[in-house]
Amino acid sequence: MSFSRFNALSTIEERSRGETSPAPTKNGSIASFYGCNVFNDEVMREYLPKDIYNSLRKGIRAGQKISREYADVVASAMKRWAMDRGVTHYTHWFQPLTGRTAEKHDSFFTLTPSGEVIEEFNGDSLAQQEPDGSSFPGGGLRSTFEARGYTAWDPSSPAFIIEIGEGKTLCIPTIFVTYSGESLDYKLPLLKSQSFLEEAAIPVCQLFDPSVDKVTATLGWEQEYFLVDEALFNARPDLILTGRTLLGKNSPKGQQLDDHYFGSIPDRVYAFMIDMETECHKLGIPVRTRHNEVGPGQYELAPMFEEVNVAVDHNQLLMDLMDRIARRHAFRVLLHEKPFAGVNGSGKHNNWSMATNTGVNLLSPGKTPGKNLRFLTFFMNTIQAVYRYADVLRASVASAANDHRLGANEAPPAIVSVFIGDTLSKVLDDIEAGIDATAQGVKDVLDLLAKIPNLELDNTDRNRTSPFAFTGNKFEIRMVGSSTNCAGPMTVMNTMMGRQLVDFKKEVDKLTKKGKDKDSAILAVIKGYITESKRIRFEGDGYSDSWKKEAAKRGLGNMPNTPDALKAYISKQGKDLFVKSGVFSEKEIEAHYEVMCENYILKLQIESRTLGELVINHILPVAIRYQTTLADNIQQLMAIDLNKSAYATQLDLVKKISKNINDIQKEVEKMTTARKKANALEHAPDTAKAYCEKVRPFIESIRLHCDRLEYLVDDQEWPLVKYREMMFIR
Numbered sequence: 001m002s003f004s005r006f007n008a009l010s011t012i013e014e015r016s017r018g019e020t021s022p023a024p025t026k027n028g029s030i031a032s033f034y035g036c037n038v039f040n041d042e043v044m045r046e047y048l049p050k051d052i053y054n055s056l057r058k059g060i061r062a063g064q065k066i067s068r069e070y071a072d073v074v075a076s077a078m079k080r081w082a083m084d085r086g087v088t089h090y091t092h093w094f095q096p097l098t099g100r101t102a103e104k105h106d107s108f109f110t111l112t113p114s115g116e117v118i119e120e121f122n123g124d125s126l127a128q129q130e131p132d133g134s135s136f137p138g139g140g141l142r143s144t145f146e147a148r149g150y151t152a153w154d155p156s157s158p159a160f161i162i163e164i165g166e167g168k169t170l171c172i173p174t175i176f177v178t179y180s181g182e183s184l185d186y187k188l189p190l191l192k193s194q195s196f197l198e199e200a201a202i203p204v205c206q207l208f209d210p211s212v213d214k215v216t217a218t219l220g221w222e223q224e225y226f227l228v229d230e231a232l233f234n235a236r237p238d239l240i241l242t243g244r245t246l247l248g249k250n251s252p253k254g255q256q257l258d259d260h261y262f263g264s265i266p267d268r269v270y271a272f273m274i275d276m277e278t279e280c281h282k283l284g285i286p287v288r289t290r291h292n293e294v295g296p297g298q299y300e301l302a303p304m305f306e307e308v309n310v311a312v313d314h315n316q317l318l319m320d321l322m323d324r325i326a327r328r329h330a331f332r333v334l335l336h337e338k339p340f341a342g343v344n345g346s347g348k349h350n351n352w353s354m355a356t357n358t359g360v361n362l363l364s365p366g367k368t369p370g371k372n373l374r375f376l377t378f379f380m381n382t383i384q385a386v387y388r389y390a391d392v393l394r395a396s397v398a399s400a401a402n403d404h405r406l407g408a409n410e411a412p413p414a415i416v417s418v419f420i421g422d423t424l425s426k427v428l429d430d431i432e433a434g435i436d437a438t439a440q441g442v443k444d445v446l447d448l449l450a451k452i453p454n455l456e457l458d459n460t461d462r463n464r465t466s467p468f469a470f471t472g473n474k475f476e477i478r479m480v481g482s483s484t485n486c487a488g489p490m491t492v493m494n495t496m497m498g499r500q501l502v503d504f505k506k507e508v509d510k511l512t513k514k515g516k517d518k519d520s521a522i523l524a525v526i527k528g529y530i531t532e533s534k535r536i537r538f539e540g541d542g543y544s545d546s547w548k549k550e551a552a553k554r555g556l557g558n559m560p561n562t563p564d565a566l567k568a569y570i571s572k573q574g575k576d577l578f579v580k581s582g583v584f585s586e587k588e589i590e591a592h593y594e595v596m597c598e599n600y601i602l603k604l605q606i607e608s609r610t611l612g613e614l615v616i617n618h619i620l621p622v623a624i625r626y627q628t629t630l631a632d633n634i635q636q637l638m639a640i641d642l643n644k645s646a647y648a649t650q651l652d653l654v655k656k657i658s659k660n661i662n663d664i665q666k667e668v669e670k671m672t673t674a675r676k677k678a679n680a681l682e683h684a685p686d687t688a689k690a691y692c693e694k695v696r697p698f699i700e701s702i703r704l705h706c707d708r709l710e711y712l713v714d715d716q717e718w719p720l721v722k723y724r725e726m727m728f729i730r
Helices: 005-016 043-049 050-062 070-086 123-127 185-204 230-235 238-240 267-282 308-328 369-388 388-397 421-434 437-451 487-513 518-534 545-554 561-571 572-581 587-637 644-679 683-713 723-728
Strands: 089-093 103-106 109-111 116-117 149-152 160-164 167-178 217-227 287-292 298-302 331-334 348-356 467-471 474-475
Touching: 005 217, 005 230, 005 267, 043 050, 043 070, 050 070, 050 437, 070 123, 070 167, 089 238, 123 149, 149 369, 167 185, 167 587, 185 217, 185 369, 185 487, 185 572, 217 230, 217 308, 230 238, 230 331, 230 437, 238 518, 238 587, 267 287, 267 298, 267 308, 267 572, 308 331, 308 487, 369 421, 369 487, 369 518, 388 487, 388 561, 388 572, 421 518, 487 518, 487 572, 561 572, 561 587, 561 683, 572 587, 587 644
Parallel strands: 089 167
Antiparallel strands: 089 103, 109 116, 149 167, 160 167, 217 298, 217 331, 217 348, 287 298, 348 474, 467 474
16 A cells, blocks of 8 residues: 555545635725735835836836936835835846746845945846846856846836745846846747837827827736645655656546536635635736636636736746645645646636727727728738748747647647637628728728627637637637746737738838728738638637648648747748847847757656656556465465366456556666667757657556556555546545
């Protein structure tokens, strides 16, 4: 018997009798404490001189650099506000290429040359730090002996206070760059892509409304996750080391009854959710929705839409909060895209749109007929951008973890297609079918749009199989994995949309110079996009084999694994997209590509090594012991001269167990050899490909044999916590 497994079950039994941590309570409404730990606009008005506040807000809105003089004043205000709330330390909070956040805390406390104790935080400390961070992945952008790395303040994302136990730290969102200014993080490319998109979108917006002088991308993410009791988690070495179960026979009951989906939230989970939402609201994260997801033990929360940079920061902060708060409630949160085989994995749908300073959502069809051409312009440019850069968008969500999810029966396929629904399909088809690009033709199209009932609210159905779907007033990128930093796909989305809008404006200008009126020129270009991008529009079942065949006929890419998908970044198309937009230099994109390949390698390397250890130290000894027990039983039955039929079942079990033991041993040896060969390759892309093609198949085949043993071996002897226990015991 494995004491770890049954001790874990015993621990949960005791916990269910009263060890659940109570959720915190707050007097009054959420509004009474929302954002109380954020250096937000209200706080700045209170702590900053009026002229400095106005100049700072204007500079942030315009994306202008904050002067060092202003930085000193802001730093002083931040320190006073933070210390008023009991803060003792500050940190530059950044997002290295690990995919999570990083921080190095410094105290306000310091000593003067004369030995006097003071609290100090000035503009220099706010604006720039040198955390070094030489061990963070950099893809060759810097060597260890030239390891200076700088963090620089991002004024567009508000500072906040993180509370951990009795400690409070002021966190300042920052970018992370090399000594020579190359990006070592996710935030700087995102900020550059946002700037590029805005620069491209404003002239297009001004075709319809000259008062538009600011455009921002908006994001609403939906975070899916699993919760597992910490006792069960700690009894699974694979969960601890890799975030997913490398072994485990499917439970007889999984998600087939759909009884967990939108079901009553279990008490302990409910307490965790309330606690988490309270902490989110204190930090200004506008979470609003919570519910049970499809997989047993799977849940989701979602916020309101925010400006994309702030939304990304909030999601990164949320993932850290979830882990901390889950531990308070004796849970562990699983953000891996596929922690359990045979049930749904977890995604993080990115709902993307664009908004203007005039309060217009550019992807909202609206109710006024005269405004619909603007909607059609941005709607079709988005589809055209996805059509042109589908492979790059696919690369932005590629990871070792997401490979388990994309194309499975609950996730969008690795083939990028766009779903827009029957109503809007009819609009586009009618335009393509022959409505003239004349002034009268424009009127016909606008009238057609105006007559569609409830267009603004429900102009599309939902298609859960589509990786990129229009959902009323936004596009939903459903491919994004649950552990992914949203900045990656958002940087690509902003950049390719910006590039597309630049090209659109050039085409419209060319036609107007030839004498076409503005509306006719716009519609003529749109009509061309409708025809050109039609191949990527698909309204059917993205999971079906017939779609794979149809997509191949249409010439659409199908890249089910990460090494193949990532090549889009360094393709001519990918480099042209990023370099010409100013989001990445060629050196930066090659370095980021290298990091992504290395990350893939390391994830599979850890999984392979963990699996080998589990098999040799946990599974095989138990299987051999049980095999010996059966053999002893056979010997005893043979000794009393019983007919062979009396022990035929035991003999059959011994043979099956023996075969799986031998197959496992051989497969582990082959996997180890394949891993060593892959590690010996000099270039990361080659190593990643070798891990994908030569190592990963053994991880799956070894699992198959181990899961067969789990079915055959006495339950009282099996060493690892089983699926039925992890997914259904709360």
